[in-house]
Amino acid sequence: MSSEEVRLAVPALPEYVRLARLTAAGLASRLGFSFDEVEDLRIAVDELCYLLVGPDGREGSITLTYAMEGDSLVIVGHGAAGPRAAEFADLSEQILAAIVDEYEVTRADDVITFRMVRHQQRQ
């Protein structure tokens, strides 16, 4: 099973979350994900980056790692908790559960790590 990895570090500002979404979309496209699946991934990445960045951003940076493993895309991110991190509410959980195959968010002291996996559906 082949595995390729892309690493992205960006300032923890909302305008840079765009790059995180775009990278996810680009890699998903490489793996042959459909339009609907790419849209889902962008929502998921946006949701999870929000935890690290908050609505207005903060100092510092966030780091994301994208791994293409066979047919699947695994995205791991970490950074200091953003100002809204405590409000990772039911809604975010419902959203993520619906649109990715696996996800996990952990918090140790003030650092949040998230991991999400999406397998490509063969059509």
Next chain:
Amino acid sequence: MRPPPEREALQHLFAEYRRSGDASVRDRLVEAHLGLAEYLARRFDRRGEPLDDLVQVASLALIKAVERFDPDRGLEFSTFAVPTIVGELKRHFRDKSWAVRVPRRLQELHLRLGTVVAELTHELGRSPTIPEIADRLDASTEDVLEAMEAGRAYRSSSLDAPVAAEEGDATMPLSSKMGEVDLNLSNVDERSQLASLLRDLPERERTILVLRFFDGLTQSQIADRVGISQMHVSRLLARTLQQLREKAIAAGEPPPELR
């Protein structure tokens, strides 16, 4: 404005298009009504946007209207199409701040993207891949990805002011399905933030959210079911999610522990 050709001939064409989904039939219907699109575009002229752009927006809205029109519902096509086209023209002006930030080529691509995705989904019977979309648009895959990014109402961009009802959408055929929606909500823990937030949403937004995150429908399936374009579903979802988040924060609910 030149009146459109005989009603009966057009009614037959609409019925045929609905049955066959044949793009050449659709194109004939669009051509027959281009005068209407141009007429409406001119109504918005001299407000700071080039007439060419307005005509293009109106024409694309006309295509959408032709695709979505259901002749069995007893409406005249123009009754249905005029609010659709006017709605898109108004949205074009609302998006002007977006127009300043997003390169024009991307804007055009974004406008065409919705139609092309709908076409391909219909033709292929599934959601198209990015290369398939790029091919149809005669653009690169990078352009397609950028175009997808261009239109979304994400947290990092300013949102459109919420509109009470988007003009031009077919009347929600889901009023008869409201019973279904309520059934789903009653399964959710009464005390959960989510249920109470959902209840405060306007009917259409709530339905779309429930269909997406409780019933697991894709955006294309929701678009089909609800009678709006997939791009519109996408925008509504993103905007509604953000509004829900802000409400949750404003309500000051005690936050759950992160796992």
